[in-house]
Amino acid sequence: MRKKRQYILPGFGISLGFTTAYLSLFILLPLSMIVVKTSDLGWGRFIEIVTSDRIVAAYKLSFGTAFIAAVINAIFGFLLAWVLVRYQFPGKRIIDGLIDLPFALPTAVAGIALTSLYAKNGWIGKWLAELGIKAAFTPLGITIALTFIGLPFVVRMVQPVLHNMDKELEEAASSLGASKWRIFRKVIFPETVPALLTGFSLAFARGVGEYGSVVFISGNMPMKTEIAPLLIMTKLEQYDYAGATAIATVMLGISLLFLLLINVIQARSRRYEEEAS
Numbered sequence: 001m002r003k004k005r006q007y008i009l010p011g012f013g014i015s016l017g018f019t020t021a022y023l024s025l026f027i028l029l030p031l032s033m034i035v036v037k038t039s040d041l042g043w044g045r046f047i048e049i050v051t052s053d054r055i056v057a058a059y060k061l062s063f064g065t066a067f068i069a070a071v072i073n074a075i076f077g078f079l080l081a082w083v084l085v086r087y088q089f090p091g092k093r094i095i096d097g098l099i100d101l102p103f104a105l106p107t108a109v110a111g112i113a114l115t116s117l118y119a120k121n122g123w124i125g126k127w128l129a130e131l132g133i134k135a136a137f138t139p140l141g142i143t144i145a146l147t148f149i150g151l152p153f154v155v156r157m158v159q160p161v162l163h164n165m166d167k168e169l170e171e172a173a174s175s176l177g178a179s180k181w182r183i184f185r186k187v188i189f190p191e192t193v194p195a196l197l198t199g200f201s202l203a204f205a206r207g208v209g210e211y212g213s214v215v216f217i218s219g220n221m222p223m224k225t226e227i228a229p230l231l232i233m234t235k236l237e238q239y240d241y242a243g244a245t246a247i248a249t250v251m252l253g254i255s256l257l258f259l260l261l262i263n264v265i266q267a268r269s270r271r272y273e274e275e276a277s
């Protein structure tokens with residue numbers, strides 16, 4: 001007689017039903033309402049709104065600064081995760097706890113603090129001003145704010161992978177005469193690529209939709225430092241709900257395409273890793 005397989009959670013049918021209902025209620029339905037509300041405009045009006053010079057400039061600024069900040073976080077977030085996993089030093093637990101601070105800190109408070117630091121009379125801004133660099137109320141300031149709020153995503157995704165990595169593989173490669181750089185490039189880095197890409201995509205997605213920490217340090221100058229989420233809020237304050245959802249629809253579409261591309265790259269990297277092993 002076959003032994004009936006025991007499951008800790010309910011069976012596949014019940015679990016799938018709960019999952020589908022949850023996703024539909026909290027994700028799919030709200031997103032579909034954005035598209036439905038946008039359809040009230042008509043195709044011609046929709047194109048007119050989303051291709052206006054002011055909105056296109058806001059798209060470029062939002063996605064461009066979010067991408068640059070995500071790249072910076074991918075590089076330095078990896079280094080920070082490496083230090084926290086591979087080294088022991090005084091104050092390590094404090095630094096490890098501070099990484100999650102952007103998660104708990106209200107975004108408006110973060111924006112005010114960053115603006116105070118990087119303004120011309122701020123602690124850091126006055127030194128940058130002497131070098132001819134203006135941070136606050138420029139795209140550079142927006143990038144700084146997005147780097148601040150996106151760093152924890154990369155660190156917390158890469159850190160467990162480095163922690164669980166088998167060091168015997170590194171020792172075996174070293175015993176075979178591989179250099180430290182070759183061990184990192186062939187053994188360590190490929191293991192962290194999927195987690196690094198996930199952290200990068202999460203930091204990018206958070207940066208695209210960030211509002212509170214950016215609105216203070218950006219200065220909100222049209223065609224220069226005006227982000228797309230601010231335009232959405234402006235449309236909502238003017239009771240132009242269809243216009244707001246039109247801007248949101250384009251942002252949603254571009255974000256989904258970008259995240260889909262990241263998932264494809266992750267799948268290929270995993271497949272390459274499996275074939276190599």
